[in-house]
Amino acid sequence: MKEVDTFQAGLFVGKTVVVSGGTSGIGLSLAKGFAEAGATVIATGSSESRLVAARAESGSGLDFQRLDVRDKAAVAAFFAGLDRLDVLVNCQGVARPDAEWDEETFMDVMDINLSSAMRLSREAFPLLKxxxxxxxxxxxxxxxxxxxxxxxxxxSKTGIVGLTRALAHKYGRDGVRVNAIAPGYHRTDMTKPLWSVPESENKISDRSALKRWGTTEDVVGPVLFLSSPAAEFVTGVTLPVDGGYHVG
Known part of the structure; x- marks a missing residue:
């Protein structure tokens, strides 16, 4: 992974990283990136089939565990079982196009995408402190x-920006930094209905300043940077990683 080559070899040796939502797409690329940089990585997901697939294709340094981020007791037990934690990446997320106008679906998506980020961050805080x-x-x-x-x-994704700022100020006094990235159009299973159709694929590429779709690997470098000593005075920020799409 060329993005990892930018950083000093072994940058995260001796560090423990949890990537929630780390069994596919961007989350899986992040989990692999931290592992390649020397970290011990625990990647979680709620889909047993994705856990099985991720275990089959990934190498050493990665431990895949099932975790329903909506389950407060399960989240508490998960972090209680860790001896150390250096980085938490809240990558869990779903989208339910059109169905989200139904209130029950709306609330479930909000829980997975936003409330769970608060839930995991609170339980992880003592270890991160x-x-x-x-x-x-x-x-x-x-x-x-x-x-x-x-x-x-x-x-929910708009809320992540505000939550990141609030957590940064709440936890900053204890030396814990909280940042976010804002990915754009990256080639994942979630966006396949768009990039698999030439018309929509080209329309999105044309709006991007870099005239291409992102890959899941494009987010690895920014997240490693925000988690590293190079960003030790950076907190409360949300960094767009979208090839300039949202300012196009």
Whole structure:
């Protein structure tokens, strides 16, 4: 992974990283990136089939565990079982196009995408305080834009920006930094209905300043940076990683 080559070899040796939502897409790339940089990585997900697939394709340094981020007791037990934590990446997220106008679906998406980031961060805080670690939340270009087909996704990702700022000030006095990235259009299973159709694929590429879609690997470098000593005076920020799409 060329993005990891930018950083000093072994930058995260001896560090423990949890990537929630780390069994596919951006989360899986982040989990692999931290592992390649020397970290011990625990990647969680709620889909047993994705856990099985991730275990089959990934190498050493990665431990995949099942975790329902909506389950407060399960989240508490998960972090209680850790001896150390240096970085928490809240990458869990879903979108339910059109269905999110149903109130029950809306609330479920909000719970997975936003409330769980608060839930995991609170339970992880004592461990992060001990290591003066950091949290990286995953927002979205829809933190700044709107998509009428996914009102809950749009609202939850906008909320991630505000939550990141609040957590940064709450936890900063204890040396824990909290930042976020806001990915744009990256080639994942979630966006496949768009990039698999030439018309929509080209329309999105044309709006981007870099005239291309992002890859899941494009987010690895920014997250490693925000989690590293190079960013030790950076907190409360949300960094767009969208090739310039949202300012196009």
């Amino acid at each position: 001990a290591t003066r670690g950091s949290i990286v939340n995953i927002a979205s270009m829809l933190s700044y834009l709107a998509d009428e087909t996914v009102p809950a996704y749009t609202a």
